[in-house]
Amino acid sequence: MPGHPSHLRADARDNRQRILDAAREAFATRGLGVPMAAVARRAGVGMATLYRRFPSRESLITEVFADELTVCASMVDEALADPDPWHGFRAAIEKVCAMQVTDRGFTEAFLTAFPEAVDYERARTRVEEGFGEVVRRAKAAGRLRADFAMADLMLLLKANCAIATGPEEEAAAASRRLVAYLLQSFRAEHAEPLPPAPPLTLDKLISPPAR
Amino acid sequence: MPGHPSHLRADARDNRQRILDAAREAFATRGLGVPMAAVARRAGVGMATLYRRFPSRESLITEVFADELTVCASMVDEALADPDPWHGFRAAIEKVCAMQVTDRGFTEAFLTAFPEAVDYERARTRVEEGFGEVVRRAKAAGRLRADFAMADLMLLLKANCAIATGPEEEAAAASRRLVAYLLQSFRAEHAEPLPPAPPLTLDKLISPPAR
DNA sequence: GACTAAATGGATACCGCTGTCCACTTACGT
């Protein structure tokens, strides 16, 4: 694993970080699929540097995504710390969806699994398990409908991802409204019967290699 | 406008139709963005033929999409003929969403406006107005919440579009569940306050030129 | 059946993006 920051010369380590920052920004504004050259230029490094550090586009995406997943994990922690389980559930969902709107790269990455990543894998399961606990508590409190499935979270994220395209102002409004609609349906009070949940999990659901 | 079928030699007219059929099929299975050469091969014609008939990829998409919009319009007509306004509303939405799942090209096309098309424009407004009437009647019957906006339909379609990717079986299940959730929220009975609707219409909402 | 304009297909020029190679530069131990 040559990507690891340890054992790197000081300047190389510096450049590595610059690349990650540039990539995050580029992915956020222009989506994954942005030319590698654009990332390199933005970072102020040459192609070779970029490719030595991140041999494939996927490895770069993976690394950037791992960082963002960490942010995500902290949101889940906040939700767990909330004394009101439903409020925690609701706030976590609203925050992640808002994040998808502002950061297009994050959005796409969420939909494009990269099974290789290791750190990423750990953060992911941490998020999954943490959120599972949030769900359990909200159900126990009688606020979240009992037939809510984790796959429904995926459903919401995927849906919101589509909403998150286009001019940011509109996208934000649209996302808020979609989330409000769905949160209302998630409430236990007026639950109506549903078709079965699809067999989707955070990794399984995804469209294969994007392109 | 060289695209028009009239005044074409018989064989040319025939080939034009073969291209449209091939394109519809190719778009449906492999998405818009399928290589033009693949469409040509599938239609059993050369590149030149394809490009003479449809000078740009967009013009081809537009034409195919116009046909599919017609199907869509007939669904709206069915909804209008339904004596139960809410049932009509519900059935129309379920049908269109199911169509998005089976036909990936249609889905993408729905998200990628092409303002130039003329026939397309007519079919579109026909669908919009027809569905507007469906909505009006469902509201009048007290079954659809009063603050439902046409933009909410766009919201649903865009969301469902993201759901419609991946293996068809899973996608279908996921779509059914999403639609069920949203339809529940659309019902007047238990309506809760919502954030304002985004200013989206069928053409306005769209992300600019796809790629 | 013969003539002509329309229609055709495949070869081809072209373009943008990826990923590699190599001659030069720089950090760091001594």
Added chain:
DNA sequence: ACGTAAGTGGACAGCGGTATCCATTTAGTC
């Protein structure tokens, strides 16, 4: 200070896709 290995940037070959050109074939008319 200086040697060396690590690091660097830009040039470049390869690839997959688009759009065009032109020699050949074919439909429709007399």
